[in-house]
Amino acid sequence: MSINLQTTISGIRLKNPTMLASGVLGVTKASLINVAKNGGGAVVSKSISKNPRQGHPAPIITTYEAGMLNAVGYSNPGALKAKEEFANIDQIGSPAILSIIGQEVEDFVEVWETLKNCGFKAIEVPLSCPHTPGYGTMGGQHTPAMAEKITRALKQAADVPVIIKVSPNENMVTVARAAVEAGADAITAVNTMGPGMIINIDVHKPILGFGMGGVSGAALRPVAVRCVFDLYKAVKIPIIGCGGVTTGRDMIEMMMAGAIAVQIGTAIYSRTVQAFKLIVDEATDWLNKQGYKKITDIIGLAHR
Amino acid sequence: MLWLPGVDLKPFSVAWQSKKQFGLAVIKVGPYTTELFKIKTGERLGFNGPYGNGYNLQGKKLLLIGGGSGLASVTFLAQAAREQGLAVDFVLAAKTADKIIYQSWLEKLGVKVYHRFQNQKYERAWQLIEDLAEQNNYDAIYACGPELLLEKIVDLALLKKIFCEISIERYMKCGIGICGSCAIDPLGICLCQAGPVVSAEFAKKITEFGKFERLASGEKHYFKK
Structure with missing residues (x-):
């Protein structure tokens, strides 16, 4: 029996709920x-900024045992x-979403103005990166006030949905609510957590060039599921779940918490780029066995 | 990939190995290698990997070409080929005479070494390669070096129907197919996993091959023809 896997985020139709998370490949x-x-x-x-960036060394x-x-x-x-x-990103076979970063509110708008004719179907704004000075949580952007300002500016400038990506930090719900107030169309929950640090004990130095970094993968998954669960109760707009989804069961879990779609990043390390198809196939199997006809029927099931 | 703690992590090929040691060939070209040249015996470095694939040895008479810092991957192959008793001709291409390295090491292995200093367009090295390919009946050609030279070698091998593999350099940051820095057009796959060694036939499927590479930011950098 075939399962209807389609899901819709603010009018954008997806053939299945898997999405590539920003920052991986891309x-x-x-x-x-x-x-x-x-x-x-x-x-x-x-994520695209106004000016070129080389990134950290x-x-x-x-990777480590938990992610x-x-x-x-x-x-x-x-x-x-x-x-x-x-250019012509609307012709790649699946809807493409532009991730925009900036330091000033005007930067976000300027990036959109530059790329608005490429064919992106939506904008995602990570207010939540935990490891880049001047941006995200390290740029003081993960606050209700900044969420409102940036969302409002982009909503005025753009005619596509604006998705705000939040951090799993304790102020997540208030930041999301401020974004909703300013007109956000969806929330991606969550960015990587931390920052964390791993030290190589043989050279007694942190491994990452920046010293610390965002934690993703299996370690993040239960945190992300709880965040989606909390947001599902707190806001009325669609939530995209992100954090450690590696198997079809993980995707089902995230959707039961309230996600309308799920983003995948770290799983590409363990399962290669085939992760998308594998996760969809595994979820389809499960839905079949449980007698569901469409995947959207499980959204928010853990709340009922 | 070789990790200089607190500085950076960069991809290198293993140039040679013995039972207890392995060697890398490093040419001082930028900030990372400048720092690397300052380290003293006993200091600790890290390495991740090995990542990606290697060459497939085929045939009995081989032509190996190593240009600049791309030398290392083919010296390793020369060692493996000689251990199997295969005949190896080796073209060492470098910008200046003092950049000719590994010549005596290769000769001790029983490799026939030719060398050329090259101007910017690699014309002298290319002429030598063309002559060698004309005069000898090679079963296979392996090369690593400047991409415009690799492009000519690939075309020559395909024309003469000689088995050929080359190692292509791209900006690699993670080595595990996640960061996407080394994604190649139009396939969109990461060369750190699909390569760095590819067949001549595969190289022709990479439309950016011989045209451009992407820098650390992802911006395209076009090769000067």
Whole structure:
């Protein structure tokens, strides 16, 4: 029996609920096409700033028994070069979402103005990166006041949905509520947690070039599920779950907590880019066995 | 990948190995290698990997070409080929005479070494490679070096129907197919996993091959023809 896997985020139709999380792959249009080919229901670009950024020195990623730590540092070619890279992004087979970063409120709007004709279906704004000075939590952006200002500015400038990506920090719900007040169309929950640190004891130095980095993968999953669960009660707009989803069961769990779609990043390390198709197949199996006809029927089930 | 704690992590090929040791070939080209040259015996470095794939040895008479810092991956291959008793001709291409390294080491292995200092367009090295390929009946060609030279080698091998593998350099940050820095057009796959060694046929599927690479920011950098 075939299962209806479609889900809709603020009018954007996804063939299945899996999405590529921002920051993983996504440097090039071709890599986004490759994710779409491998089953990604939607893709989020690498975060784009007004000017080019080299990012932090390597190692930018390290793995450990419970997941991954990263401090990439928002390397990106800047808005003008990104405009060339992502031209006609609406023709890649799955909807593409533009992740925008900035330091001033006007920066976010300027990046959108530069890239608005590429064909992105929505904007995602990470107010929540835990490892880049001047941005996200290290730039004082993960506050209700900043969430409101940035959301409002983008809602005025753009005619596509604006998605705010929040941190799992304790003020998550208030930040999300402020974004909703300002007109946000959806919330992505959550960014990496921490920052954390792993020290190589043989050279007695932190492994990551930046010293510390955001924690993702299996360690983050229960935190992310709880965040989605809390937000589902607190806000009325769609929630995109993100954090440690590696298998079909993980996706089902995240959706039962209240997610309308799930983002996938760290799982690409353990399962390659085929993770999207594998997760969808595993979830389909489970839904079949349980007698569900459409995947959206399980959204928020843990609340009932 | 070689980790200089507190500085950076960069990809290197293993140039040689013995039962207890392995060596890397490093040319001082930028801030990272400048720092690397300052380390003293006994200081600790880290390494991750090995990542990616290697060359597939095929045939009995081989032509190996190593240009600049790309030398290391082919010297390692030369060692493996000689251990199997295969005949190896080796072209060492460098910008200046003092950059010719590994010549005596290769000769001790029984490798026939040719060397050329090259101008910016690698014309002298290329002429030598063309002549060698004309005069000898090679079963396979392996090369690592400047991409515009690799492009010519790939075309030559395909024309002459000689098995050929090359190692392509791209900006690699994580080495595990996550960060996307080394994604190649139009396939969108990461060269740190799909490469760095690819067949001549595969190289022709990479539309950016011989045209541009991406820098640390992801911005395209076009090769000067």
